[in-house]
Amino acid sequence: MKQKTLLAERFKELSNPLQPEPTGEQPQLTKLTGIKAVIFDFYGTLFISGVGDIGIDDGNSDSQLLLDALDGADIEVSDPKAGKRGYEIYNKVVTDEIQEIKASGIPYPEPDIRKVWRNVLNQMYAEGLIRSSTSSDDHERMAVEFEVRMNPVWPMEDLHETLEILRNKEMILGIISNSQFYTPIAFEALAGHNLTSLGFDQDLLHWSFEESRKKPGLQFYENFMEKASKKYPALQPENYLYVGNDMLKDVYPAHEMGMKTALFAGDNRSLKWRKDDSRTKNLKPDIVITTLSQIAECI
Template identity: 35%
Template sequence: MNEAQLVARIREASRPMAPVPSGESPNLKPLPGVRAVVFDLYGTLFLSGAGAESGVTKESLQTSFAAVGLGPAPRGSDPAERYREVIHRHHAARRQEGVAYPEVDVREVWAEVLGEWGIAATREELEQLVVEVDCRCHPSWPAPGMPQLLATLRDLGWPLGILSNAQFHTPLLFPALTGRTVAEWGFQEELVSYSWTQREAKPSRRLFLQLADAFEDHHGILTHEVAFVGNDLRNDIAPALEVGFRAVLFAGDARSLRWRPDDASLTGVLPDRVVTDLGQLPALLLPISR
């Protein structure tokens, strides 16, 4: 499948999702001085049904293999378990190299798993397999108000960024489910960072520092003038605050909200603001301070 076909397949396989109320109370006091916004994707701009590994099952993988025409896994094997084992091994190897929060390219993971079974999949087959698995095991859908929010910020000329734990196909969610590409929504290329391209994942401070440098170097915007919007206290809020961003917790979906109360490293870490609907952000961020 080419990119257009992958986009069509994501659109065809996706179904509307509704957020599950979190019971959180929003904190909508205006944030003065903000001139730009960075978004997490999964669990923030897109509702997400499951984690990257947790939703993968043997049955869903066998169905995905069949959809791509790769045939079943060998009898007695558990492709879901092998998939997780290969990811963990890749992570361990990267940690040995000094990377605290490693990321994989999931196409390479599947190439290795299939290769062990004597299946030589093409790059196109691997990419289709990733999309088939993703749509079945951890579906996504735009959060309510997402298109309207992005249109508002884009039309005001705000620099917009993305920092997300993601894979090669993640940007395709935008054209598949909103009809516009990442660039068409106003995200600037130098302000977009996906974990798979860095081989490093959030909450790595390095990724946040890279983004902070890009804002200053390309737009003359300082860290305290950037609002980071995410759903996870450890992966989004804590590192954003540490590098000097303003931090807004998206608490609009109980499935993805991550306060992580058992993580002692987060003691005393609180977001600057909390929103329970993306539609609350414009009032929080406006008027523009230029």
């Protein structure tokens, strides 16, 4: 079985349906003129995120979870301390990777989780915590086994309906997401279709792990706009609607780029108003939606 297929199967096997948690927010809808493209956040917007977002440095230490992930990746443990000590190694490796990228001048770094797990597993082997050395396939498998347990995801209930409506409206579709290599694999595995068949433009899939930088860094969004303007030179920033669940990571940078903005307030796990941040406390999205399908009412 090819590696990507294997990883997709693991997402299917280990994932269970999730329902959005009510936020108590009311939609604030208005007609937006001139929209030609709709760009989405992934975690917490297109997909329910069990922890509300993705962040390789955001999880709580859980020794048993790490042991379960090692077992799922067929990595044999040789020391009962592997769970606890493995987490300590993981946290240090993540911190070191973040600091290394920051030192290169990137204020919001996004380490590649494959490199993280390579270093973690190499160190665990050196300390006698696991029985054998590991390969690049092992590093990817470990990343997926860990992520699916740490941050379960599931498509928003009206995802397919919304994308179909937008395709019928001939909207250009894209994604700007804090992400890892497994993000598009999870999307396609759990949505049941590849991204292009769902209407997404391959050139407008903007993943943070590919750039070592993430939201809310403005350069990450500027790089997207540069790609978009090359592909669609006739479009202006105000022709883009950006949809995300976080006022700081989504609405603020998209607004700075000149895009129209939609705050997705449909799941209490992921909704972030960020009213205590100077960049967002006086910022208002163009619309507030509580279901994805409400986008169609506004464009």
